[in-house]
Amino acid sequence: MPPSTTVQRAIAMMSEAKQSCVLIVADQRLLGIFTERDVVKGSANHSLIKTQPLAEVMTQKLITIEVSETNDFFALSRLLSIKKIRHLPVLDKQEQLVGIITPTSIRKLLRPEYLLRYVRAADVMARQVIHGLPDASVMALTKKMAHHRVSCIVIINHQTFVPIGILTERDIVRFQQMNLDLNQTFARDVMSQPLSTMQPQDSLWDVNQRMHELNVRRLVISHPTGKLAGVITQSQMTKMLDPAEMYHVMKQMQETIDRQTSELKQLNQQLQTANLELDQLSKVDELTQIVNRRKLNEFLDQEWSRLGILGKPLSLIMCDIDHFKSYNDLYGHIAGDKCLREIAQTLRKATRRTSDLVARFGGEEFAVVLPNADNNGAERVAKKIIAQIQQLEIPHSSSSANGCLTVSLGAATVIPNQSNSPEMLLQAADRLLYQSKQQGRNRYSLELLAVSPSVAS
Known part of the structure; x- marks a missing residue:
């Protein structure tokens, strides 16, 4: 969008297109970015003025990449992880905008089935989950999101600690577009529910598949008892493609395989012993204890x-x-x-x-x-x-x-x-x-x- 676009118009377009950011461009040249997190931050500190042009609120110092540098899939994943960003604009040699890379776009190409099948959700999920109660105001939860710099708040039952809903950055963008009074709007009325959850022992491959099916960027992880255990986001899934992380996971896989191989050998030995004993028992007369x-x-x-x-x-x-x-x-x-x-x-x-x-x-x-x-x-x-x-x-x-x-x-x-x-x-x-x-x-x-x-x- 051009830099003269108002914040209100940008929020409306982000909400309608279900996109996590707006790129501010003039003459095909990238000037800045305005994201869902900016909406959350502005809503929390009451600095969000919807009549302001994007030129006054956009982030101007951007990390970008040339299109010629996008051929290394793992390098892109590592860059997002190291820089702790979720938007990587792509420019051509003339520094004109040609596209953007996000954890979502990377996840859509994610196909390392064998790697992800060996990793459990418990191995990578964020265990310190920022949570709130259903009777909390959306404004209070928005401030909490901004303070902790997280993309979502999990709503829990205060007695059982069981997750019952979720509020995300995208929800805050949508509420602003709807001109809701965040102080008078409560989580129980607007949170996404029923909540689709997975368990810590589920594989990342299953988590990835569920994200695809539900078209979501995060999943809540619950213990078998139903209590909140953690959260897995697209960023964490993308981090798995970091070569260093992959090496760590492959090492874990090898250790798992070695352990399972050792256990299998022991089981085979026990089975052979049991079969031998069973064979011997089948040749012994039960009453006299001599052979039959x-x-x-x-x-x-x-x-x-x-x-x-x-x-x-x-x-x-x-x-x-x-x-x-x-x-x-x-x-x-x-x-x-x-x-x-x-x-x-x-x-x-x-x-x-x-x-x-x-x-x-x-x-x-x-x-x-x-x-x-x-x-x-x-x-x-x-x-x-x-x-x-x-x-x-x-x-x-x-x-x-x-x-x-x-x-x-x-x-x-x-x-x-x-x-x-x-x-x-x-x-x-x-x-x-x-x-x-x-x-x-x-x-x-x-x-x-x-x-x-x-x-x-």
């Missing part, structure tokens, strides 16, 4: 392959508690469970080698795997099992062996090869166990299984 049939099958397959390569024998003893159903009927299931645990521990004691495996096959049946044990070794273990079970002297009135609980065994030995399988060994031991039952129980039956002729040759 799943682990038995895995162990048999593993030893079958290993001993087959070495040409060494593998023995398997199947063990069944004699008359166990009648034992449960006579003494109850609690006693039956205790009996199963005692048998399991006795079988463990009877097989002292670390390479041997004792497993619960199912119900009252157990399996003992003896790697690298021939039929003589299997027979020694079978005799020891029967003897140690008898030594327990577990009462069983239905037993024919002096009224004590006994077991029957079937032991089979084979040299593993590709023409037979662990299932064949299991079937043979089970057949021998049935044979012991048929012959009167409390005994073992033993057999050395023949090697396939094709393998022997």
